[in-house]
Amino acid sequence: MMASGISHTLLIAKKDLTEFYRVKPRLVTMIVFPIVLMLLFGYMFPSSGAVNHVPIAVVVQDQSPQGMQLADRFVYLAQSSGLLDVTTTDSVSWAQQQLVLNNVYAIVIFHQGIGTQLSSGGGTVEVILDQLNPTLDSAVKGEIEQIFSQMDAPASPSALNVVFQGLIPGTTGSFEFLAPGVIAMTAIIGGLSGLAMTFSRERELGTLDGLLMAPISRLSIIFGKGLAQIVRGAVSSVIVFVISVLLFDVKVYGNPLLMILVLFEGILAFTGMGMLATSFVSDQESAQLIMLMIQFPMIFLSGALFPLLQLPWWLRMISYILPLTYVVSAFRAEMVLNAPFSAIAPEVYGLAIFTVVVFALAVPMFQRAVTK
């Protein structure tokens, strides 16, 4: 009895595995997915020293010899640390824009007159942290404090008063960093997988033929289904947004219209990507797996959950070609840092171009897939 039970179990397992083996997208996913998973989690929770070469801006407004000497000494020590990469400038506003865009993670400002102040026994250096990722902030803050404590000339550590502050008021927590990414992800991922799933389900059911035989434009079918996904994405993001604000005390500092614009662009772009992917698969399970393969790495590589700085350069290069990266970065800059339109304009225009290109490819490919 038991032997036949085991034999039947093995028989069914063999049948399932054979089915699995015969459908190549499933097979590829089985092999590639664990590799991707390990790489991503490995870098998400780094063992040690994974964060280095964090870009910071040093603003030197004091052009006096003492002021220049102080700034040069700081830059020298910062560059030698290995943790920080320094860009020098004389413009505070430019540096702040870079901070909002996540191009730098801290600004060290040597204000006008600091040289003179030092000569008379004291002076204040202002440090602005980006505040979006407490782990990164803490590492950068610790390193800057250490550098100032090592400074011996032209100022002794005791003579310098280092003031740390953020671009936004109050103390931010991890969720301040996570919330915009999670909202953007929720809105967008639905568009990607939802569209593929609805098309493949209708294909399998046969109902898509019913739509295709109706005297309506194919574009109406495509855009109607896309619109449904946009609504779903919008509802999901509102839910995540409300939970973030009500339960986790996430503050919104940005312009709501710009936030909606970025999200809407993201949802459109990903709906187009979903359509493109749908043109290549015919059954629901394959569609699900392909979407998983696209979504999962994108979630981790977009910077939604942890700073891109933690990634090695080659994975960072991949993240820079993912549209979610730009949605997350622009949405976060707007929501938490109240970025002006000019600061997020490259992302907004880039996403618009990406969306147009994706739809220009997806619509004819999809139409060809349904009427061979």
Added chain:
Amino acid sequence: MSYAVETENLTKAFNGFIAVNGVSIRVRRGSIFGLLGPNGAGKSTFLRMICTLLRPTAGRAIVEGHDVVREPNEVRKAIGVVQEKLLLYPVLTAQENLELFGRLYGVPESEMRHKVRELLEEVKLWGFRDKPVGTFSSGMRQRLNIVRALMHDPRLVILDEPTNALDPQSVRWVRDYVKKLKERGLTVIVTTHDMHEAEELSEDLAIMDRGHVLEVGPVQELKSKYNAHTVEDVFLKLTGRELRDELSGRISAKGWR
């Protein structure tokens, strides 16, 4: 004489496999036309071209006076299609399904309620109008599937194996209903593997095999020509008795890829 469907050398190839090869047939207006053939004969691919779901590789097809390639929407308005798979949404109710397709086909809102009621009463489903289709028996679903194709008053109705997997009562209902459609002046094209059904329903027949039309004509003429008592005899004389083990190309024709 006017024809509901006229094809000339209609051909469809999928990656080198010719599913339909130079088919030329005419379907008389107001008749029931049976399209027969073994599995893989090309019947479904032929019908999918007529329904504008597949683009012909060569040849042409005129349906109710409209070219399937140049005027697909005119063709779509003129035909009602009942496929082997149900063109119904299981989570929508019977009424919602009919209204959806009515709107897609441009049925005026002022007529919608009346039309839906008339059709649901005709197939004895008015009492189930608020129930999701997923809860229906297969016979109920097929009855609804057939009237769904009639929401926009098509002139030509195409039924692809409409009695497949139905119980005898439902099969009888479907056959009687097909006859009613003819009585109303509609043209009907029906495919079936049931030779008795073909004989009972069809006035004209086309027998296809391996993408070609082997014979076409009125049922009685075909039986006389082949000295056969039944349509089944004609069918077997033309297509042979050997089992078909060759790949049919059915997946590429009916599926998506």
